[in-house]
Amino acid sequence: xxxxxxxxxxxxxxxxxxxxxRFAVAxxxxxxxxxxxxxxxxxxxxVKQRVRGAAVSGLENAAATQRAGDGIVILSVPFEHxxxxxxxxxxxxxxGAILVSMGVPLASAxxxxxxxxxxxxxxxxAELCASLVPDGVEVVSAFQNVAAHRLAELDxxxxxDVIVSGAPKARKPVMAxxxxxxxxxxxxxxxxxxxxxxxxxxxxxxxxxIRYKLRHGAGLRxxxx
Amino acid sequence: xxxxxxxxxxxxxxxxxxxxxRFAVAxxxxxxxxxxxxxxxxxxxxVKQRVRGAAVSGLENAAATQRAGDGIVILSVPFEHxxxxxxxxxxxxxxGAILVSMGVPLASAxxxxxxxxxxxxxxxxAELCASLVPDGVEVVSAFQNVAAHRLAELDxxxxxDVIVSGAPKARKPVMAxxxxxxxxxxxxxxxxxxxxxxxxxxxxxxxxxIRYKLRHGAGLRxxxx
Numbered sequence: 001x002x003x004x005x006x007x008x009x010x011x012x013x014x015x016x017x018x019x020x021x022r023f024a025v026a027x028x029x030x031x032x033x034x035x036x037x038x039x040x041x042x043x044x045x046x047v048k049q050r051v052r053g054a055a056v057s058g059l060e061n062a063a064a065t066q067r068a069g070d071g072i073v074i075l076s077v078p079f080e081h082x083x084x085x086x087x088x089x090x091x092x093x094x095x096g097a098i099l100v101s102m103g104v105p106l107a108s109a110x111x112x113x114x115x116x117x118x119x120x121x122x123x124x125x126a127e128l129c130a131s132l133v134p135d136g137v138e139v140v141s142a143f144q145n146v147a148a149h150r151l152a153e154l155d156x157x158x159x160x161d162v163i164v165s166g167a168p169k170a171r172k173p174v175m176a177x178x179x180x181x182x183x184x185x186x187x188x189x190x191x192x193x194x195x196x197x198x199x200x201x202x203x204x205x206x207x208x209x210i211r212y213k214l215r216h217g218a219g220l221r222x223x224x225x
Numbered sequence: 226x227x228x229x230x231x232x233x234x235x236x237x238x239x240x241x242x243x244x245x246x247r248f249a250v251a252x253x254x255x256x257x258x259x260x261x262x263x264x265x266x267x268x269x270x271x272v273k274q275r276v277r278g279a280a281v282s283g284l285e286n287a288a289a290t291q292r293a294g295d296g297i298v299i300l301s302v303p304f305e306h307x308x309x310x311x312x313x314x315x316x317x318x319x320x321g322a323i324l325v326s327m328g329v330p331l332a333s334a335x336x337x338x339x340x341x342x343x344x345x346x347x348x349x350x351a352e353l354c355a356s357l358v359p360d361g362v363e364v365v366s367a368f369q370n371v372a373a374h375r376l377a378e379l380d381x382x383x384x385x386d387v388i389v390s391g392a393p394k395a396r397k398p399v400m401a402x403x404x405x406x407x408x409x410x411x412x413x414x415x416x417x418x419x420x421x422x423x424x425x426x427x428x429x430x431x432x433x434x435i436r437y438k439l440r441h442g443a444g445l446r447x448x449x450x
Contacts, residue, residue, distance in 0.1 A: 147449075150449075159448040159449065160448060163429065163433075187433060188433070188436050188437070189429065189432075189433070190432045190433075190436060194428075194429050194432060196425075197425050197426055197428055197429040198429065200421075200422050200425060201422055201426055203419075203422055204388065204414065204419050204422040204423065205447075207414075207415045207419060208388075208412060208413070208414070208415075208447065208450070211413050211415060212413070212450055214449060214450060216449065217449065218447045218448065218449050218450045219447065219448035219449050220445070220446075220447065220448070221445075221446040221447070221448050222430075222433065222443045222444065222445065222446070223384040223385060223443065223444035223445070223446050224372075224375075224384065224439060224441065224442065224443050224444050225433070225437055225439060225443045
């Protein structure tokens with residue numbers, strides 16, 4: 001009964017690397033993907049230096065995805081790179097793989113955060129991803145609202161809930177993945193359709209971070225659950 | 226330095242009455258409005274019976290709104306009655322009044338909760354309200370995600386955050402109103418535009434209530450703030 005491995009596409013970015021560190025601490029097998037293999041190798045080295053005995057490797061994105069087999073592949077790239085990245089992964093994604101969408105449809109324009117939300121025709125980034133993956137690959141929405149800085153502070157629990165949406169069979173291993181990280185709690189977010197509500201919440205949270213000068217970001221918790 | 230009074234249109238419904246009870250406990254002057262005066266009077270009587278010394282009265286909706294003067298008027302009606310109710314209040318709303326929108330654009334259709342969300346052309350129920358009130362009346366969005374049952378249990382704190390959005394001058398007294406209720410915390414939600422994110426979150430929360438069989442409803446909290 002081995003746990004599925006986790007592969008993080010765009011794993012050299014702040015949020016992807018933060019997740020890689022946390023999963024490595026939990027003893028999960030971690031693959032870091034990057035467009036440039038050398039950067040992935042460097043990020044993997046960083047994780048090994050912070051986490052003794054980490055089972056982590058660095059590979060170019062498509063190679064990492066292929067190696068993931070039917071494991072979990074987290075897509076951690078800025079929204080504007082979602083489609084181009086998925087295009088490079090399509091051939092590499094194996095049947096049975098679970099693709100985790102953590103993207104948020106925010107335009108990187110100047111101006112008020114709330115008014116920078118885009119709405120993909122599919123309703124959400126997660127559903128956009130679902131429209132692009134090969135048959136046999138399930139998409140699950142999760143991790144949108146976990147601040148990178150909270151993940152990187154390995155000594156502190158991450159006091160956040162993660163709303164996990166997608167087909168039940170795929171949702172469960174991703175919810176189990178959340179349990180790897182102390183303080184993080186997975187909430188069953190139902191069908192992938194609901195990703196739109198979680199993604200748009202991010203615009204609200206970013207605005208709150210700005211108004212309250214929360215440099216490291218507010219988190220989300222549900223009470224009475 | 227008297228606190229502004231609070232008038233609850235649709236104050237005989239579960240959520241409106243719950244708020245009336247809590248504000249009465251806090252010593253705030255409360256007006257309960259209903260389409261039918263007799264029902265408003267009965268609800269006010271109920272509040273008096275539960276809260277010793279409550280400063281509460283019951284009136285027909287328009288009369289309650291007129292009496293509110295430049296106080297706070299909370300619109301607590303089902304979404305489908307938003308426009309018709311506002312039509313009856315337009316003449317009664319006084320300059321300087323603050324109208325609080327707590328509505329959520331959910332169709333009362335059969336079927337999955339998430340897919341029952343409607344989107345008003347204005348973007349949110351709150352902005353729909355703002356398009357209908359007379360000049361000099363500000364609209365603030367708040368209280369969407371506070372479960373009626375939590376409000377009615379007067380002995381227990383309400384462990385929820387309330388995201389308050391609207392023009393800064395109107396937002397502040399509504400945030401202060403939240404402080405009336407133990408456990409409730411007001412979060413500065415920025416401009417009224419953001420109401421759309423708070424309202425749509427409700428669809429997600431209702432789905433979670435169903436999946437987790439939370440008869441009394443989950444609440445929202447922000448961490449690290």
